[in-house]
Amino acid sequence: MSAVTQAPLPVSSTSSQSRPALLVILTVITAILTVVGLLMLLFYAGLDVTQGDVQRIFYIHVSAFAGASVALGVSVVAGIMYLWKRNPKWDRLALSGIEVGFALALTNLITGMVWARPIWNTWWTWDPRLTSAAIMILTYAAYFMLRAGIENPETRRRLSSVYGILAYTTVIVTFVIIRIRPDTIHPAVIGPSPQNAEGGFELSSSMLATMSFNMIVWSVFIPWVLIWWRLRIENLSERVNALRAVVAEK
Amino acid sequence: MPETLIPDTTAYLLLGLGVSTVIMGALIARFVLKYRSLKQDEAALEQIAQS
Numbered sequence: 001m002s003a004v005t006q007a008p009l010p011v012s013s014t015s016s017q018s019r020p021a022l023l024v025i026l027t028v029i030t031a032i033l034t035v036v037g038l039l040m041l042l043f044y045a046g047l048d049v050t051q052g053d054v055q056r057i058f059y060i061h062v063s064a065f066a067g068a069s070v071a072l073g074v075s076v077v078a079g080i081m082y083l084w085k086r087n088p089k090w091d092r093l094a095l096s097g098i099e100v101g102f103a104l105a106l107t108n109l110i111t112g113m114v115w116a117r118p119i120w121n122t123w124w125t126w127d128p129r130l131t132s133a134a135i136m137i138l139t140y141a142a143y144f145m146l147r148a149g150i151e152n153p154e155t156r157r158r159l160s161s162v163y164g165i166l167a168y169t170t171v172i173v174t175f176v177i178i179r180i181r182p183d184t185i186h187p188a189v190i191g192p193s194p195q196n197a198e199g200g201f202e203l204s205s206s207m208l209a210t211m212s213f214n215m216i217v218w219s220v221f222i223p224w225v226l227i228w229w230r231l232r233i234e235n236l237s238e239r240v241n242a243l244r245a246v247v248a249e250k
Numbered sequence: 251m252p253e254t255l256i257p258d259t260t261a262y263l264l265l266g267l268g269v270s271t272v273i274m275g276a277l278i279a280r281f282v283l284k285y286r287s288l289k290q291d292e293a294a295l296e297q298i299a300q301s
Contacts, residue, residue: 038267047256054259057266064270103277107270114266118259222274229281236288243295250299 023228030221037063037214045210057115059210062189063218064108069171071101071223072140076168079161091157092238094164095147096230100223102140109133120185120198129186132177136170143167 041059048055075097082090112130113123124130146163150156178186185198189211203211 049254049256052257052259054262054266056263060266060270100277103273107273110269110273111266114262114269118257118262226277226281233281233285233288236285236292240288240291240295243292243299247295247298 023225023232026221026225026228030217030225033217033221037210037217040210040213044206046204046206051119054115054118057111058189059214060218061108061111061115062211063214064104064111065174066215066219067223068101068104068108069175070219071097071104071227072168072171073097074223074227075101075164079164082157082161088153088157088238089235091161092234093227093231094161096227096234097223098140098143098164099230100226102137102144103226104218104223105133105137105140109137125185127186128177128181128184129174132170132174136174139167139170 037059041056045056045059047053075094078090078094078097081087082094112133116125117123143160143163147156147160150159178184178188183196185196187198189203
C-alpha cells in the first residue's frame with residue numbers, strides 16, 4: 001500500500017475521484033431547463049406594453065434572488081451544523097453555498113440596474129431595496145476576505161460559520177424591505193407593490209407560468225447543482241492538501 | 251381605438267441577459283479551471299509520493 005493511500009484523507013475524498021451519475025444527470029437536466037426558461041421568457045411570456053422587452057429581465061432578476069436566498073440559506077444550515085458537530089465538511093458546504101449565492105446575488109443586482117436604466121431613467125438610486133441589496137453583496141464579499149485573512153483552519157472555520165449565519169440577516173432585510181418601507185420605489189413582483197413603486201406590472205397567465213418555471217429552475221436546480229460541483233472541488237482541494245502533507249513528511 | 255406606443259427596450263433586455271450569462275459563465279469557468287488545476291496537482295503529488 002502506498003503512502004498516498006495511507007494518508008489522512010478527508011472523509012468525502014472518494015467523491016472527488018469519480019463523477020456521481022446523479023450529479024451529471026442533474027447538470028444536464030438543469031442546463032436544459034435553463035434554456036427552456038430562457039426561451040419561455042423570450043418567446044412565450046406576454047409583452048408588457050408600458051415597459052417593452054426589458055420587463056422580461058424580471059424573470060431572471062427575481063429568480064436569481066430566490067436562488068441566492070436558497071444558496072445562502074444552505075450556508076446558514078451548514079454553519080450551524082459546523083458549530084455543532086465541528087466537522088470540516090460542513091464548513092466546505094457553507095463556503096460552497098456562499099460562493100454560488102454570491103454569484104446569484106450579483107446577477108440579481110446587475111440585472112436590476114439594467115432594468116432600472118430605461119424604466120427609472122437611472123442605473124442606480126439609493127432606494128432602500130437597492131441599498132440593502134448592495135449591503136448584502138458587500139457583506140458576503142467580506143466573508144471571502146475574512147476567510148482569506150485567517151490562517152488557523154479551526155479559527156477560520158469557526159469565525160466563518162458565525163459570520164455566514166449572521167450575514168443572512170442582510171438577505172432577510174433585502175427581501176422584506178420593500179414590504180415595510182413605504183418610501184421605496186422598487187415594485188414587488190410577488191404580492192402588492194408599495195404605493196410609490198415605479199415600474200410595477202400585472203402578471204398575465206403566460207407571465208405567471210414563465211415566472212414560476214424560472215423560479216423553480218433558478219432556486220432549486222441551479223443552486224443545488226452548482227453547490228454540489230463546488231463542494232466536490234473543495235473536497236478535492238482537501239485531498240490535495242492531505243497529499244501535500246504526506247509529500248512534505250517524506 | 252388609440253394606438254399604444256410600446257417602448258423599444260430590447261437592447262436593455264439583451265444587455266441584462268448578456269451580463270447574467272457572463273456572471274454565471276465566469277463562476278462555472280472558475281469551477282472548471284480550479285478543478286483541472288487541482289486534478290493536475292493531485293496527479294503530480296501522487297507521483298511524488300509513490301516514487
